[in-house]
Amino acid sequence: MTTPALLPLSGRRIPTLSPGASSFPHHRATLRLSEKFILLLILSAFITLCFGAFFFLPDNSKHKRFDFGLEDVLIPHIESEKEARHSSRQVIHGVGMMKHAWDSYRQYGWGHNELKPIAKKGHSTNIFGNSQMGATIVDALDTLYIMGLHDEFKDAQEWIEQNLDFSVNAEVSVFEVNIRFIGGLLAAYYLSGQEVFKVKAVQLAEKLLPAFNTPTGIPWAMVNLKSGVGRNWGWASAGSSILAEFGTLHMEFVHLTYLTGNPAYYQKVMHIRKLLAKMDRPNGLYPNYLNPRTGRWGQHHTSVGGLGDSFYEYLLKAWLMSDKTDTEARKTYDDAIEAIERHLIRKSNGGLTFIGEWKNGHLERKMGHLTCFAGGMFALGADGSPDDKAGHYLQLGAEIAHTCHESYDRTVLKLGPEAFKFDSGLEAVAVRQNEKYYILRPEVIETYWYMWRFTHDPKYRQWGWEAVQAIDKYCRVSGGFSGVKDVYSSNPTYDDVQQSFFLAETLKYLYLLFSSDELLPLENWVFNTEAHPLPVLHQGNITLPGSETQR
Ligand code: DMJ
Numbered sequence: 001m002t003t004p005a006l007l008p009l010s011g012r013r014i015p016t017l018s019p020g021a022s023s024f025p026h027h028r029a030t031l032r033l034s035e036k037f038i039l040l041l042i043l044s045a046f047i048t049l050c051f052g053a054f055f056f057l058p059d060n061s062k063h064k065r066f067d068f069g070l071e072d073v074l075i076p077h078i079e080s081e082k083e084a085r086h087s088s089r090q091v092i093h094g095v096g097m098m099k100h101a102w103d104s105y106r107q108y109g110w111g112h113n114e115l116k117p118i119a120k121k122g123h124s125t126n127i128f129g130n131s132q133m134g135a136t137i138v139d140a141l142d143t144l145y146i147m148g149l150h151d152e153f154k155d156a157q158e159w160i161e162q163n164l165d166f167s168v169n170a171e172v173s174v175f176e177v178n179i180r181f182i183g184g185l186l187a188a189y190y191l192s193g194q195e196v197f198k199v200k201a202v203q204l205a206e207k208l209l210p211a212f213n214t215p216t217g218i219p220w221a222m223v224n225l226k227s228g229v230g231r232n233w234g235w236a237s238a239g240s241s242i243l244a245e246f247g248t249l250h251m252e253f254v255h256l257t258y259l260t261g262n263p264a265y266y267q268k269v270m271h272i273r274k275l276l277a278k279m280d281r282p283n284g285l286y287p288n289y290l291n292p293r294t295g296r297w298g299q300h301h302t303s304v305g306g307l308g309d310s311f312y313e314y315l316l317k318a319w320l321m322s323d324k325t326d327t328e329a330r331k332t333y334d335d336a337i338e339a340i341e342r343h344l345i346r347k348s349n350g351g352l353t354f355i356g357e358w359k360n361g362h363l364e365r366k367m368g369h370l371t372c373f374a375g376g377m378f379a380l381g382a383d384g385s386p387d388d389k390a391g392h393y394l395q396l397g398a399e400i401a402h403t404c405h406e407s408y409d410r411t412v413l414k415l416g417p418e419a420f421k422f423d424s425g426l427e428a429v430a431v432r433q434n435e436k437y438y439i440l441r442p443e444v445i446e447t448y449w450y451m452w453r454f455t456h457d458p459k460y461r462q463w464g465w466e467a468v469q470a471i472d473k474y475c476r477v478s479g480g481f482s483g484v485k486d487v488y489s490s491n492p493t494y495d496d497v498q499q500s501f502f503l504a505e506t507l508k509y510l511y512l513l514f515s516s517d518e519l520l521p522l523e524n525w526v527f528n529t530e531a532h533p534l535p536v537l538h539q540g541n542i543t544l545p546g547s548e549t550q551r
Helices: 033-056 081-108 135-146 149-163 174-192 195-210 250-260 264-278 309-321 327-343 370-382 390-409 445-455 457-474 498-513
Strands: 112-115 121-123 171-173 222-224 345-347 353-355 355-361 363-364 365-366 417-423 525-527 533-535
Touching: 081 112, 081 135, 081 149, 081 327, 081 457, 081 498, 112 135, 135 174, 135 498, 149 174, 149 195, 149 353, 171 174, 174 250, 174 345, 174 533, 195 222, 195 250, 222 264, 250 264, 250 309, 250 533, 309 327, 309 417, 309 525, 327 370, 345 457, 353 390, 365 370, 365 457, 370 390, 370 445, 390 445, 445 457, 445 498, 457 498
Parallel strands: none
Antiparallel strands: 112 121, 171 222, 345 353, 355 363, 365 417, 525 533
């Protein structure tokens, strides 16, 4: 069994001196007595100055912290001191928001999956079945760790050690449990080195494996953790499994095989990839529905938002996570994106680039908040794109970021709606009442963060700060943070849910946006779709059973 090579969280290099190297000249100069006296005077003045300066420094600059404290994330590349002060204030503000979300959950929802911040009690949804598995605790672990909230992290770890049990008679979503629980536990393990997180991740993964017992090996959407019986969502076309669900397991499952030496996880996800590769794709597009009994596509609906989104994301990230050796994943990503660009991406009359949805040969000119993550994905995939199109994809990322910012800016609350149209004179605004809500989602801020990392254009920090202010003003309540039902109303009502992804993703991406690039550098870490960072498996670090290198 391999042990993980724990990676440095920051990319900082420690300068070294070669043995025997010295900064002093090798010859000795003979000084006269008066010169010696003057030198001594200068030296003692210098020492007094240093001591004085030390006492006038603010307290926290005297101690170098070796953990992930605020001091570690402050912005070396920021030019002006004023800007640096601004960013560190924003970082601190982000920690304050996390504290409020966490403390509220700790007080009113502890052990429940999520929190009702208005009713001040626990909350859950059907994705967790009727389980009470502390989804918020597991999802928030790495954010707490990264922000240096160590007492809270310890508290969470203790709860996990004593209470997190997967032998429950609950029918859960395989996808959601994978990205939030397995992803969250693995990231916590890699960051902290605490074995318990790995052990729990593997226990849970074992419980998910029966979901793959279908005639095709395409997993069911849901599985009962106790009985292992699986089934699909009643609403899915023709009894199908969902592309974004069975296509968003790769990162976590490859890490499970890496950590345990058990090839089963790797084989399951590679089987899905192989099966998809053999199938015909209408217009080169992947439909969102696939029947796990027949192996046939359901309705021809393609989207880069809900139902499709993270399938494309995981193709790119499989390549990145393999230290760019999984070229099959990269090629599949490139082909998929090429077809998406051809059929789904358009410019509105007002000049906004948007990604629509393809429904049975027809383009719906509507974009979801979920789709906004794609700006970051395009930027992340720019390097390594075919035909030297890196500039093009970075530009596409910037255009999507701009469109999504417009969807926020054109509302009363300055928070983005769930879906917005580009039709009949409409530009980036929601039309239907049931598309006007904002449920603390991260995708727009996620794209700002990736764009910031790749361009350092200050507008992305500015846009992120606008989102912080709006969330604080309209979503913060005494019992935590709540989603709002209508972003176009100056007097919105709350949905009374603090989603676990608000702590896992939204607050983490905001924190990273105002932090140094050296915090979790993208050359070493790949974020799963729930913003849980997993290390790149550098060559020589990994021998996957069944991988090319072994054959
Ligand atoms: C998260 O759970 C993940 O980002 C997922 O991929 C889709 N969206 C939600 C948050 O909006």
